[in-house]
Amino acid sequence: MVTLADVAAEAGVSLATASRALNGSSRRVREDLRLRVAEAARKLNYAANAQAQAMARGRSEVVGLLVHDIADPYFSSIAAGVMQAAEEHRLLVTLVSTQRRYGTEAEHLTLLRGQRGRAMILVGSRTRDRDVTEALRREVETFTETGGHVVAVSQRALPIDTVVVENRAGARQLGQELTALGYRRFAALAGPTDLLTARDRLQGFKDGIARAGGDLSPAAVVTGPFTRDGGYAAMTELIARDLRPQCVFAVNDVMAVGAMAACRDHGIELPGDLAVAGFDDISTLRDITPGLTTVRLPLERMGALAMDLVVTAEPGGSPRIRRVRGEVVVRASTPGR
Amino acid sequence: MVTLADVAAEAGVSLATASRALNGSSRRVREDLRLRVAEAARKLNYAANAQAQAMARGRSEVVGLLVHDIADPYFSSIAAGVMQAAEEHRLLVTLVSTQRRYGTEAEHLTLLRGQRGRAMILVGSRTRDRDVTEALRREVETFTETGGHVVAVSQRALPIDTVVVENRAGARQLGQELTALGYRRFAALAGPTDLLTARDRLQGFKDGIARAGGDLSPAAVVTGPFTRDGGYAAMTELIARDLRPQCVFAVNDVMAVGAMAACRDHGIELPGDLAVAGFDDISTLRDITPGLTTVRLPLERMGALAMDLVVTAEPGGSPRIRRVRGEVVVRASTPGR
């Protein structure tokens, strides 16, 4: 491996000069030497050892990114926003995935902490589990106390910079609009009971339809995994309960899409026999039929916002909030009645 | 930041003993000391500085992953496979994205090289561009010469371990089956002209239909970006040409999905007026209508295979190939005639 010492020798200068020439330090280097060093580096195909730099400088250009499932379009879109912003700021991103084992977030953060990155971005719902949250809080605190920065994208469960998604307000608005479309008897595919995102959306939806005169009986709320297959299973269960709702709300789009598949497989016609709505407006919705009514979130921008909080962080600043509103998008899956 | 020295002091042992106790070196540590050190580490919330470890050991547990667009389901599924395998092997993954600026791969690898990871995985089509390939080759060589390992997922454009996708054979098979279904006049949405994946698939498809008596005139081949919107635009162009093909082949699924949208927007009924087929079998296909005929690739497994090549790499071994065959899946978008 070619080191800075090799470059310095090749250019006939000292290590210090080579370092200054290649990495714009505050000191200036005479132009001819600077060129000699640059030429030597090019010739030797030198790439600075970022680890050594990080040790010497006491800071690194790596940001940790934690998601629950990178193959889920919700997370991959946010990740795309993060990646784009990272490139603009010349930052590198180290990815970890909980694979939806929500209790393992703290462990994954420990792993990231070992990398001594300058910041970590936690994407995805927090849980209601006290022990899990406590472990997470400890981990975040440890990292923060030593100069690291942590940003969350979801809800404010920790005292850190957060891109807050207004799940409740978005779902409430959706509930109101669906009721205004004439639906009264609702059902819900509620996701996991301990995920805050799932809970907030369900609660907001309930508020919205209650305010507008709709009805959602507890029997018409089915829980299940926050995934496409979870939505399929929950919808299957709902069908088995034979409650005949007019409209079903899935707390995220991937579940809604799974639910639609379950309907097809059970001979339920959409939207004739049943209206369906979701939440997120993942990009893949553009191509499913009927078009799914949902609450649009600016996913890529949320990733960029998170990275923005990282690069604008002030040491010792108090937690900042960036609110992201959802916008109801009515499509063919809820034609009204 | 708490260091190993802090832990050693807390436990009342030397730095060396603390090091040996925490990272199963070959030397053994007396049980009571080992426990004292572990307890001190836990109490202080110690996480080893991976960068310092990497420097001292001369190897790291980080793998670089390069993709063209993490929001594209093709790449995010492969990435999910990589992430899963990484977790099993206790490796960390640093992600870089070219954002489909195919010429920037070498630059991105330079960035990764700076991280001194143990390996890099290059996912996605190589190009025909000589200069780009040459820059890439140089970069790979530099990394390899210094003990790094590089694995590609795509085609064998470089003398390195590769998960080879049998694009040609898969597309040929698809062409044959479509012809067997009765289609004769074909069109193709060919992707970018300089992407090897796009070229191979188009060539394979041509071979397949030619062998079976189908026809694809040069005028019925439209190039364009390898994306959903690229497929939409290419299909729009094809419609404008007014060639009235019976069946259109898009060289990947995201383009096919975009093409289907273009058809809807132009009043072309699927599959009645036109049959459509794609390639990859991305997971989102499960939920589009009509079901898209395609060539199924085991995307997650491809990611896992790549990581397997990383962890089983022998220093100085010659390049290994893992072939991945595609399987034709006929769905409602090509009912036959």
Place this chain on the structure above:
DNA sequence: TTGTATGCGTTATCAC
């Protein structure tokens, strides 16, 4: 088995 001392590649502090 435990401790001491050196080196990993780079930056930064100091002298020149």
Place this chain on the structure above:
DNA sequence: GTGATAACGCATACAA
């Protein structure tokens, strides 16, 4: 403006 040299945090060869 340039050059020695001491950190940075850890692993390990060597000495005890």
